[in-house]
Amino acid sequence: MTIPRKGRFAMLSAAVAGVVVAASVAVTGSAEAATTLGASAAQTGRYFGAATSAFKLSDTPYMTILNREFTSLVPENDMKWDATEPQQGRFTYTNGDRLVSHAQSRGMTVRGHALLWHAQQPAWAQSLSGAALRSAAINHVTQVATHFRGKIHSWDVVNEAFADGGSGGRRDSNLQRTGNDWIEAAFRAARAADPGARLCYNDYNTDGINAKSTGIYNMVRDFKARGVPIDCVGLQSHLGTTLDSTYQQNIQRFADLGVDVQITELDVQQGGNQAGIFAAVTRACLAVARCTGITVWGVRDSDSWRTGQNPLLFDANGNKKAAYTAVLDALNAGGPTTPSSPPPSSPPPSPAPGGCTAALTLNSWNGGYTATVRVTAGTSAVSGWSVGVAVPAGGAVTNTWNATNTGASGQVTFRNVGYNGQIAAGGSTEFGFQGTGTGPAATPACTAA
Numbered sequence: 001m002t003i004p005r006k007g008r009f010a011m012l013s014a015a016v017a018g019v020v021v022a023a024s025v026a027v028t029g030s031a032e033a034a035t036t037l038g039a040s041a042a043q044t045g046r047y048f049g050a051a052t053s054a055f056k057l058s059d060t061p062y063m064t065i066l067n068r069e070f071t072s073l074v075p076e077n078d079m080k081w082d083a084t085e086p087q088q089g090r091f092t093y094t095n096g097d098r099l100v101s102h103a104q105s106r107g108m109t110v111r112g113h114a115l116l117w118h119a120q121q122p123a124w125a126q127s128l129s130g131a132a133l134r135s136a137a138i139n140h141v142t143q144v145a146t147h148f149r150g151k152i153h154s155w156d157v158v159n160e161a162f163a164d165g166g167s168g169g170r171r172d173s174n175l176q177r178t179g180n181d182w183i184e185a186a187f188r189a190a191r192a193a194d195p196g197a198r199l200c201y202n203d204y205n206t207d208g209i210n211a212k213s214t215g216i217y218n219m220v221r222d223f224k225a226r227g228v229p230i231d232c233v234g235l236q237s238h239l240g241t242t243l244d245s246t247y248q249q250n251i252q253r254f255a256d257l258g259v260d261v262q263i264t265e266l267d268v269q270q271g272g273n274q275a276g277i278f279a280a281v282t283r284a285c286l287a288v289a290r291c292t293g294i295t296v297w298g299v300r301d302s303d304s305w306r307t308g309q310n311p312l313l314f315d316a317n318g319n320k321k322a323a324y325t326a327v328l329d330a331l332n333a334g335g336p337t338t339p340s341s342p343p344p345s346s347p348p349p350s351p352a353p354g355g356c357t358a359a360l361t362l363n364s365w366n367g368g369y370t371a372t373v374r375v376t377a378g379t380s381a382v383s384g385w386s387v388g389v390a391v392p393a394g395g396a397v398t399n400t401w402n403a404t405n406t407g408a409s410g411q412v413t414f415r416n417v418g419y420n421g422q423i424a425a426g427g428s429t430e431f432g433f434q435g436t437g438t439g440p441a442a443t444p445a446c447t448a449a
Helices: 008-017 037-042 054-058 060-069 094-106 130-148 182-193 211-226 246-253 275-286 322-335
Strands: 047-052 072-075 109-117 152-159 198-202 233-234 262-266 289-295 356-365 366-375 387-389 396-401 402-405 410-415 426-436 444-449
Touching: 008 054, 008 094, 008 152, 008 262, 037 047, 037 152, 037 322, 047 109, 047 426, 054 060, 054 094, 094 109, 109 182, 109 262, 130 182, 152 233, 182 211, 182 366, 198 211, 198 262, 211 246, 246 262, 262 275, 275 322, 289 356, 289 366, 289 402, 366 387, 396 402, 426 444
Parallel strands: 047 072, 047 289, 072 109, 109 152, 152 198, 198 233, 233 262, 262 289
Antiparallel strands: 356 366, 366 426, 387 410, 387 444, 396 426, 402 410
């Protein structure tokens, strides 16, 4: 989201008024409620994050809250095009690096925001068009994603490319005028540059089933059918005083396409039932297994871009608001992840009679691949798991996330890490790995502890 924002909130409010896990934190058992947002989200296999900026790192009261409560952060502006490539071909990563370094020191994950967007482009990019702009844009994606390779949990590869209104079509922008395939080209470049990152499309006014969210849905469905690398959809969720009744249904339909959903920029106008709306959004995410995390767009009301609307979980003095308690209670009541409905083209799987099963999905390119493995408990809960994967001869595992591995080639064993070993009966979790050569073809073998 996004600056400049003048004039945009009126449109945003009107649109809503009618209507991986990270955690190097101690995760409490299900019988004991967690006392921070990050820890309570981790109990369900999700992250809970906040947008921040490098200049905030010196604000001690602010950082006390950020470090205590959140397991993920997203740079509000420090990784955008104007910040990272102010002059063509001259890249500046200082502030982005500072935020990544802080996150790593605290065991937080990072959402990268955003590689391409029609706004906040540097002046030199605004002056380009056609093939020159396309080349510059793809180079920007490649250079920035390569610089942060291995350090980003999820990238907002493209931000806000669809138009408001009833058409469900693309926004007219200098990027769109380079050709309708520009979004696809950006995702392919991002995958090549950072194969381990989750690649997301992110947009606003998509908080229910409407023309805009349906246009995005159709794009994602097309991308999945043609093998374009897209892993997740971000719903910004800058909300007014009501919540669209189809909010959860909208999350579910994207999940059914086989992509994750992330609530990426959540804030709620104070007035009406702010606490209730925050809680309802949290419950909707918990109800869909592929809704993998929530990010609020700031920490304290005084940090918000929505001046005077007090839309966040902490007041200007850093005190917890009623909305904070409502979210924490919803997270603690949510329990473990429950499986989402399978994509419409797939028959619903039968639960294993006990133990666990594993299913592997590949994103491959010439010479390498990334693999996502979903581990699903059978009719009994599991307290730990291991998955055996046969890596074809000539290839090797080079990077692993949300698991640890023994061996890199031949028969490789992946085991849970501290925060995702416990899976409720019928529930699931995911881990991933990157490799060279040809990806595994055989169904992985899962063993429950």
